[in-house]
Amino acid sequence: GQSLEQPSEVTAVEGAIVQINCTYQTSGFYGLSWYQQHDGGAPTFLSYNALDGLEETGRFSSFLSRSDSYGYLLLQELQMKDSASYFCAERDSNYQLIWGAGTKLIIKP
Amino acid sequence: ETGVTQTPRHLVMGMTNKKSLKCEQHLGHNAMYWYKQSAKKPLELMFVYSLEERVENNSVPSRFSPECPNSSHLFLHLHTLQPEDSALYLCASSRTKQGNEQFFGPGTRLTVL
Numbered sequence: 446g447q448s449l450e451q452p453s454e455v456t457a458v459e460g461a462i463v464q465i466n467c468t469y470q471t472s473g474f475y476g477l478s479w480y481q482q483h484d485g486g487a488p489t490f491l492s493y494n495a496l497d498g499l500e501e502t503g504r505f506s507s508f509l510s511r512s513d514s515y516g517y518l519l520l521q522e523l524q525m526k527d528s529a530s531y532f533c534a535e536r537d538s539n540y541q542l543i544w545g546a547g548t549k550l551i552i553k554p
Numbered sequence: 555e556t557g558v559t560q561t562p563r564h565l566v567m568g569m570t571n572k573k574s575l576k577c578e579q580h581l582g583h584n585a586m587y588w589y590k591q592s593a594k595k596p597l598e599l600m601f602v603y604s605l606e607e608r609v610e611n612n613s614v615p616s617r618f619s620p621e622c623p624n625s626s627h628l629f630l631h632l633h634t635l636q637p638e639d640s641a642l643y644l645c646a647s648s649r650t651k652q653g654n655e656q657f658f659g660p661g662t663r664l665t666v667l
Contacts, residue, residue: 449596478654487558487644487658488597532597540652541610544596 449545451533456551457523465518465531465548473538477516479507482547483529491518491531520550528552557581558659560645566665567635575630575662577645585651586628588620591642591661603628604651635666 449469457463467477476495480488492500494509494516506519520527530549534542558579567573579586588600602610603622617639619631628645642663646656 453594476654487660488646488656489658490655493654534597536654539610541599541602542597542656543599546594546596 449533449535449543451531451545451548453546454549454551456553459523459525459552459554461523462519462521463523463550465520465533465550467516467518467533467545469514469516469533469535469543474511474514475536475538475540477507477509478534478536478542479505479518480532480534481529482532486529488532493536523552525552525554558645558647558657560643560659560662562662563660564663564665566667567632568667569635569637571635572631572633574632575643575645575664577628577630577659579626579628579645579647579657579659581647581649581657583647583649583653583657584625585648585653586622586625587646587648587656588628588630589644589646591644597644601630602651609651632664635664637666640664640666 451467478493479491482488492507494507499508504521509516530547532547534544561576585604587602590598599612600614601620606622617634621629642661644661645659648656
């Protein structure tokens with residue numbers, strides 16, 4: 446089967462760093478995407494990793510280890526506006542996205 | 555503004571009604587998608603269209619019927635739905651079916667009574 450595991454909820458403090466982990470179990474893996482979704486909003490694309498290593502985009506970074514079937518999203522210098530749900534999604538051999546259930550990030554002042 | 559619009563934003567319907575959801579993308583993309591999002595569950599891919607041709611139908615009940623008249627428009631026709639079909643229905647597009655980035659519309663919140 447295909448499934449992605451990520452924590453249901455993570456709490457962090459404004460200005461801190463937080464890491465959201467994602468593990469996947471699938472064959473035909475092509476890459477791992479991350480999306481952000483605010484309450485009542487649409488998912489928006491954050492990053493995509495096809496190769497092992499770290500991809501950095503401003504305060505957000507995403508990491509992939511294909512040998513460990515594992516990736517994470519790293520958010521630095523947290524701001525209150527980063528409070529949202531974060532989804533990892535795997536691209537399979539048909540170029541379709543298989544989604545995790547999402548991690549709700551709660552940021553406290 | 556994501557370039558993908560959906561109407562209506564909210565819909566309440568009875569189990570015997572027929573309704574349609576509409577999606578329009580203004581991005582010049584060639585692939586469009588319908589997803590179902592239920593609370594605390596992964597997004598479920600329902601249908602994929604590439605160049606107006608349906609390329610995937612992930613075992614979706616026949617009470618959901620998609621239509622893609624051109625590369626900018628996507629419809630989801632609904633009939634004889636069940637209460638468990640209540641969810642947020644999201645439309646998305648990407649430049650091609652192989653594109654890494656999908657752009658989502660705001661969704662239609664559907665409630666089936």
